[in-house]
Amino acid sequence: MPDWSGKGKEQAVQRMFTAIARWYDLNNSLLSFGLHHRWKRLAVKYLFEPSAGACGFRSGEVSAEPRYALDIGAGTGDLALLIQPRMGEAGRVAAVDLNQAMLQEGLRKIAGRGLHGRITCLRANAEQLGFRDNSFDAVTTGFCIRNVSDLLGACMEICRVLKPGGRFVCLEFSRPAHAWLLRLYDWYSFSLLPKIGTLVAHDRTGVYRYLPASIRAFPDQEGLKALLLKAGFRHVDYYNVSGGIVAIHVATK
Numbered sequence: 452m453p454d455w456s457g458k459g460k461e462q463a464v465q466r467m468f469t470a471i472a473r474w475y476d477l478n479n480s481l482l483s484f485g486l487h488h489r490w491k492r493l494a495v496k497y498l499f500e501p502s503a504g505a506c507g508f509r510s511g512e513v514s515a516e517p518r519y520a521l522d523i524g525a526g527t528g529d530l531a532l533l534i535q536p537r538m539g540e541a542g543r544v545a546a547v548d549l550n551q552a553m554l555q556e557g558l559r560k561i562a563g564r565g566l567h568g569r570i571t572c573l574r575a576n577a578e579q580l581g582f583r584d585n586s587f588d589a590v591t592t593g594f595c596i597r598n599v600s601d602l603l604g605a606c607m608e609i610c611r612v613l614k615p616g617g618r619f620v621c622l623e624f625s626r627p628a629h630a631w632l633l634r635l636y637d638w639y640s641f642s643l644l645p646k647i648g649t650l651v652a653h654d655r656t657g658v659y660r661y662l663p664a665s666i667r668a669f670p671d672q673e674g675l676k677a678l679l680l681k682a683g684f685r686h687v688d689y690y691n692v693s694g695g696i697v698a699i700h701v702a703t704k
C-alpha cells in the first residue's frame with residue numbers, strides 16, 4: 452500500500468505520472484469523454500473575464516509591460532497553450548511541473564505550435580515554487596493541487612507569487628451537486644475508470660485507482676473556498692462544471 456503522507460505521497464504521485472506521461476493525453480480524452488478540453492477552455496475564460504474584486508486579464512489586450520502568467524502542474528501543457536495566445540505578443544507563461552516526463556510531453560506540444568519562445572517549461576514544486584513574491588499577474592492550475600502533500604502550504608505559496616489584485620484560477624475535481632450524479636460518478640470512477648485507464652496506459656503503479664481515491668479525499672467546493680481564504684486570498688468564487696464533477700475556483704489576492 453503506497454504511503455500517502457508527506458514525501459511518500461510526492462514520490463508515489465511522481466512515479467505514477469512518469470509511468471503514464473506518454474499516454475496521459477489519450478487517457479484524459481478517453482476517460483473524460485473529451486470533456487477535459489471544455490473544462491480547460493472554461494477555466495481560461497474565467498482567467499480573462501472581469502469579475503467582482505479582480506482585475507484579471509483581458510483577451511488580446513496589448514500592454515507595453517510584458518504580462519506574466521504561471522501554470523502550476525502544467526503537465527502536457529494544455530492550459531499554458533490556451534492562455535498564451537490570449538495574452539498578446541508580450542505575454543509570457545511559465546509552465547511548471549514536478550515531473551520531467553510530463554513536462555517533456557508538454558515541451559513537444561509547445562514547440563510544435565511554435566510557442567517555445569513565449570511558454571517556458573520549468574521543473575518546480577507547487578509547495579516551493581522558487582519565484583519571488585508578487586511575480587505573476589495570474590496563476591492557474593489544472594488537476595494538480597489535489598496531488599500536493601500540503602494543500603494549505605501550496606495555496607499560500609501560490610498567493611505569495613501572485614501580484615496583489617492578480618487572479619488564481621484552480622480547475623479541479625470536486626463534489627457532484629446531485630445525489631444521483633454522485634452515485635453514477637462513484638460507480639464510474641471506482642469501477643470502470645481504473646480498468647480502462649490501466650489497460651490503455653499499461654500501468655502497474657495504480658494511478659487510476661489513486662485518481663478516484665484522491666478526488667474523494669480532496670475538499671469539496673466550499674472546503675476549498677475556505678482554504679483559499681485562509682491562505683490569504685481576499686475574494687473567492689467558484690463555478691460548478693458538469694454538475695459539480697469539476698469546480699473552477701477563482702481567487703483574487
Ligand SMILES: C[S@@+](CC[C@H](N)C(=O)[O-])C[C@H]1O[C@@H](n2cnc3c(N)ncnc32)[C@H](O)[C@@H]1O
Nearest residue numbers: 524525526548549550553576577593594595598
Ligand atoms: C493530472 S496532471 C494535470 C496536468 C495538466 N495540468 C492538465 O490539466 O492536463 C497533474 C500534474 O501535476 C503535477 N504535480 C503533482 N504534484 C505536483 C507538485 N507538488 N508540484 C508541481 N507539480 C505537481 C504532476 O506531475 C502532473 O503533471
